[in-house]
Amino acid sequence: MDVFSYLMHGFQVAMLPENLLIALIGAFIGTIVGMLPGLGPINGVAILLPFGFAMGLPPDSALILLAAVYLGCEYGGRISAILINVPGDAAAIMSTLDGYPLAKQGKAGIALSISAWSSFVGSMIATVGVVLFAPILAKWAIAFGPAEYFVLMVFALTCLSGLVSDQPVKTGVSALMGLGLAMVGVDAVTGVYRFTFDSVNLSDGIQFTTIVIGFFSISEILIMLEHTHAGQQVMSQGKRTLFNFKEMMFTTVSTIRASVMGFIIGVLPGAGATIASALTYTTERKLAGKNGTFGDGDLRGIAAPEAANNASACGSFIPMLTLGVPGSGTTAVMMGALTLYNITPGPQLFTEQPDIVWGLIASLFIGNVILLILNIPLVGLFAKMLNTPNYILIPAIATVSFVGVYAIHSNTFDLVLMVALGILGYVLGEMMESNLRRALSISHGNVDILFQGPIVQVLWALVALMIVLPIYRILRSKRKPKMVA
Numbered sequence: 001m002d003v004f005s006y007l008m009h010g011f012q013v014a015m016l017p018e019n020l021l022i023a024l025i026g027a028f029i030g031t032i033v034g035m036l037p038g039l040g041p042i043n044g045v046a047i048l049l050p051f052g053f054a055m056g057l058p059p060d061s062a063l064i065l066l067a068a069v070y071l072g073c074e075y076g077g078r079i080s081a082i083l084i085n086v087p088g089d090a091a092a093i094m095s096t097l098d099g100y101p102l103a104k105q106g107k108a109g110i111a112l113s114i115s116a117w118s119s120f121v122g123s124m125i126a127t128v129g130v131v132l133f134a135p136i137l138a139k140w141a142i143a144f145g146p147a148e149y150f151v152l153m154v155f156a157l158t159c160l161s162g163l164v165s166d167q168p169v170k171t172g173v174s175a176l177m178g179l180g181l182a183m184v185g186v187d188a189v190t191g192v193y194r195f196t197f198d199s200v201n202l203s204d205g206i207q208f209t210t211i212v213i214g215f216f217s218i219s220e221i222l223i224m225l226e227h228t229h230a231g232q233q234v235m236s237q238g239k240r241t242l243f244n245f246k247e248m249m250f251t252t253v254s255t256i257r258a259s260v261m262g263f264i265i266g267v268l269p270g271a272g273a274t275i276a277s278a279l280t281y282t283t284e285r286k287l288a289g290k291n292g293t294f295g296d297g298d299l300r301g302i303a304a305p306e307a308a309n310n311a312s313a314c315g316s317f318i319p320m321l322t323l324g325v326p327g328s329g330t331t332a333v334m335m336g337a338l339t340l341y342n343i344t345p346g347p348q349l350f351t352e353q354p355d356i357v358w359g360l361i362a363s364l365f366i367g368n369v370i371l372l373i374l375n376i377p378l379v380g381l382f383a384k385m386l387n388t389p390n391y392i393l394i395p396a397i398a399t400v401s402f403v404g405v406y407a408i409h410s411n412t413f414d415l416v417l418m419v420a421l422g423i424l425g426y427v428l429g430e431m432m433e434s435n436l437r438r439a440l441s442i443s444h445g446n447v448d449i450l451f452q453g454p455i456v457q458v459l460w461a462l463v464a465l466m467i468v469l470p471i472y473r474i475l476r477s478k479r480k481p482k483m484v485a
Contacts, residue, residue, distance in 0.1 A: 002135075003131060003132070003135055006135075006354060006358045007131055007358060007361065007362060009354065009355075009358055010354075010355075010357075010358025010359045010360075010361055010362035010363075011362040011365075011366075013060055013355050013358070013359030013362065014064060014359050014360075014362040014363040014365075014366050015362075015366065018061065019060070019061055019064050019359070019363070020366070022057075022061050022064055022065045022068070023064055023065070023068045023363055023366055023367050023370060024068075024370055025065070025068075026048075026064070026065045026066070026067070026068025026069045026072060026367070027068045027069075027071065027072045027075075027367055027370045027371050027374060028072065028374060029044065029048070029069055029072065030044055030068060030069035030070065030071060030072020030073045030075070030076060031072040031073070031075055031076035031079075031371065031374060031375065032072075032076065033069065033072070033073055033076065034072055034073030034074065034075060034076025034077045034079075034089060034092075035076035035077065035078075035079040035080045036076075036080070040073060040077070040089035041069070041070050041073035041074065041089060041313075041330045042329045042330050042333060044069045044070070044072075044073050045066050045069050045070055045073075045330050045333045045334060046333050048065065048066060048069055049062075049066060049333060049334075049336060049337050049340070050340075052065050052066065052337065053337070053340045053341075059337075059338070059341040059343060059353075059356055060355055060356045060359040060360070062337055062341070063334065063337060063338075063356060063359075063360045063363075064359065064360060064363040064367075066333075066334050066337055067317075067334070067360055067363055067364060067367060068363065068367045068370070070313060070330050070331075070334070071123060071310070071313060071314075071364070071367050071368060071371060072367075072371060073089060073330075074089075074091060074119065074123075074273060074309055074310045074313045075116065075119050075310070075371045075375055077089040077091055077092030077095070077309075078092050078095045078099065078112070078115045078116075078119070078302070078306055079112065080092075081093070081095040081096045081099050081100070082095065082096075082099035082100060082102070082103050082108055082111045082112055082115070082302070083100075083103055083108060083112075084100075085100040091273035091274045091276075091277050091305075091309035091312075091313075092277070092305075092306075092309070093274070093277070093278070094277045094278055094281040094301075094305035095115065095277070095302055095305050095306060097281070097294070097295055097301055098111075098294060098295065098296070098297055098298050098299070098300075098301030098302050099111050099115065099301075099302045101295070101296055101297035102297040102299070102302065104297075105297055107297070109242065110242070110243050110247065110299075111299070111302050112375075113242045113243045113376055114243040114247060114248070114251060114299055114302060114303055115302050115303065115306040116371075116372060116375040116376055117243065117248065117255075117303075117372070118251065118255045118258075118302075118303035118304070118306045118307040119306045119307065119309075119310040119371075119372075119375075120310075120368055120369075120371070120372040121255050121256070121259060121307055122255065122258065122259040122262055122306065122307030122308060122309075122310040122311035122314075123310040123311060123313070123314050123364070123368040123371075124365070124368055125256070125259040125260065125263065125311060126259060126262065126263040126266065126310070126311035126312070126313075126314035126315045127314050127361070127364040127365055127368070129263045129314075129315060129318075130314060130315070130317055130318055130361055130364070131361060133267075133318060134317075134318050134321055134322055134350075134361070135350060137318060137322040137323070137347075147439040147449050147450050147452070147453065147456055150436045150439055150450065151450065151456050151459040151460055151463070154459075154463050183195060184196065242376070243299075247299055250299060250300070251299050251300050251303035251304075254284050254300040254303055254304045254307075255303045255304065255307045256307075257280075257283075257284075257304070258280035258283075258284065258303070258304040258305070258307040258308040258311070259307045259308065259311045260311075261276065261279065261280050261283070261308060261311075262276040262277075262280060262307060262308030262309065262310070262311030262312040262315065263311045263312065263314070263315040264315070265279065265308075265312050265315070266311060266312030266313065266314065266315025266316045266318075266328070267315045267316070267318050267319060268319075273308070273309035273310075273312040273313050273316075273328065274309070275312075276305075276308040276309055276311065276312035277305035277306075277308045277309040277312075278305075279308070280304045280305055280307070280308035281294075281301060281304055281305045281308075283304075284300050284301070284304040285301070288300065312328070313328065313330070314364055316328040316330070316331045317331060317360070317361075317364075319331075320334065320335060320345055321345060321349060321350070321357055321360075322346070322347055322350075323345075323346065323347070324344065324345040324346040343356070402415060402418075436450075
């Protein structure tokens with residue numbers, strides 16, 4: 001009953017006229033950003049993050065804006081995947097396998113509408129999951145101490161390098177680079193300046209927003225410059241633009257099953273929508289067997305991954321809100337929004353800032369309804385935007401990125417650093433460290449504290465599992481006999 005009353009209070013916050021307008025704007029922008037190849041939700045959220053702060057939006061409104069952009073990107077990625085066989089983001093890769101063949105068969109409208117519906121169903125199921133499980137996990141997470149949080153960070157990093165990537169070493173090195181950048185600035189325990197190189201500009205550390213926009217937006221701009229063209233030919237939507245009842249029932253079981261799987265995967269730190277869509281597509285293909293036409297235009301092949309990636313996006317809010325651990329790259333950027341407002345995500349957030357938490361959760365319901373309404377009748381308009389040439393798109397992204405970063409501190413050093421990081425990203429964890437230091441301080445330097453207690457031991461077991469899984473995968477692939485040409 002408490003959860004229901006909190007949710008109703010959240011709807012009161014989310015349904016304020018200004019917040020409804022913000023959700024509508026965010027959903028529209030997110031859909032556009034999502035369907036433009038190469039951008040994706042991280043870029044969309046990263047670019048708009050400083051703008052929300054600079055415009056003086058309250059924290060609840062800012063999070064509603066970013067959440068709407070996030071969901072909009074997950075919806076929008078499928079448009080380019082279906083119409084031009086180029087996924088708007090990584091999570092939409094699996095949607096190209098059956099979406100584009102459907103488009104070539106003159107069923108683009110059917111594919112777009114059924115994917116929008118499955119995205120809606122997946123998001124709504126996952127949001128209900130957030131309402132049910134987030135408060136429970138928040139109460140349980142209060143038992144977490146410095147040692148538990150440290151091991152949780154280790155688990156998140158091993159998930160990132162072991163489960164997510166086919167190149168665990170490269171991903172692990174990237175994670176270590178992130179930890180190295182987080183060490184710049186004032187030591188949280190001793191107050192000593194570290195790795196500042198006597199620069200005043202680095203005394204407060206490297207701003208998270210600067211890093212994100214540099215690595216993602218600037219590096220993406222450089223990549224896009226290599227492939228500047230006048231736009232791609234968009235496939236016709238066909239005579240029928242909406243799915244019928246028979247097609248909906250045909251995909252219902254796959255949609256629900258993928259939604260549940262996507263939600264579970266989204267809760268895992270570091271997993272994300274890409275893994276969810278790939279896993280659910282593979283599962284549905286195996287379950288269909290000889291009765292499926294996967295790869296040639298099976299509606300289940302478009303419904304399942306879209307339901308999964310949207311469910312995963314909503315599920316990733318659970319570790320962010322309850323544990324202060326990002327469930328995806330995009331929620332990591334959203335945590336940066338909380339830090340801009342001096343808000344620390346974690347279990348105490350549910351009791352100390354209920355307006356923010358439940359307003360955000362309620363906005364997920366509202367945002368999904370808005371996106372469903374936007375995506376079905378306005379697909380034709382969105383499709384025309386795919387013809388936007390890169391020589392127009394690139395200057396627009398660059399302008400927004402530079403203005404956004406400068407707006408935070410009005411410091412040109414941040415602009416220089418952003419460009420440098422972008423070039424570094426092209427050429428090529430503060431929480432973890434601080435909790436390790438606190439745990440060792442409590443135990444007077446005794447590392448046994450990192451292995452004591454049931455929560456710590458369970459987390460270490462999960463870490464071991466994440467290390468063993470990729471090794472097992474590699475060994476299994478080597479044992480498979482090679483196909484003879």
